[in-house]
Amino acid sequence: MSVTPFQHVLTAHREVVWRVCVAVAGRDDADDAFQETWLSALRAYPRLDADANVRAWLVTIAQRKAIDVHRGRRRRPVVAGDLPDAPAPERPEPDDGLWAAVRALPPGQRAAVTLRYAGDLRPVEVAQALGISNEAARRRIADGLKSLRQEVQPS
Numbered sequence: 001m002s003v004t005p006f007q008h009v010l011t012a013h014r015e016v017v018w019r020v021c022v023a024v025a026g027r028d029d030a031d032d033a034f035q036e037t038w039l040s041a042l043r044a045y046p047r048l049d050a051d052a053n054v055r056a057w058l059v060t061i062a063q064r065k066a067i068d069v070h071r072g073r074r075r076r077p078v079v080a081g082d083l084p085d086a087p088a089p090e091r092p093e094p095d096d097g098l099w100a101a102v103r104a105l106p107p108g109q110r111a112a113v114t115l116r117y118a119g120d121l122r123p124v125e126v127a128q129a130l131g132i133s134n135e136a137a138r139r140r141i142a143d144g145l146k147s148l149r150q151e152v153q154p155s
Contacts, residue, residue: 004054006045010038013055016120017062023099023118024066024110029073033066040065053128059119060129063111101151102144109144116141 021033040061048057102113108130115126127137 003046003050006042009041009045009054009058013058016055016118017058019118019120020059020062020114021066023102023114024063025070026099026103029066029069033062033069036065036069037062053125055119056121056125056129059115059121059125063115063119063129098148098152101148104151105144105147109140109147112137112140113144113148 017037018030018034021030021037025033037058041058044061048054102110105113111130112126115121115129116123119126119129121129123138123141124134126141127134130137130140132140
């Protein structure tokens, strides 16, 4: 059985990987996480089983790289010096409030909701990606959605 060329994998899954990176790390860190995801995937791709779920595999890598990039940003020194008088205008994101609420969820719920909706994975695939049972994945998704509804929907 022949292996699909990596360029085809990248073309087929780049949108979902980008969405996961933005959802987990935020817009500022998404570029770095996206690049790190594809570098890591390229290195590991030759060892991937032929019958593996490539989409779930890539989403798992993207989630982990996005978390690493986001954490790494807090450890980097901040350059101090001449700052502009006014901050640069922020680029509005259509669902910025929603994704901010997702990032505020507890880690387990945040991961499950992100994989389910940004990664477009089924609950069974979410469970596999997180290394938990199917029931636990469904519960985390449901609890996360409940918290988001309470946070985002007006009373």
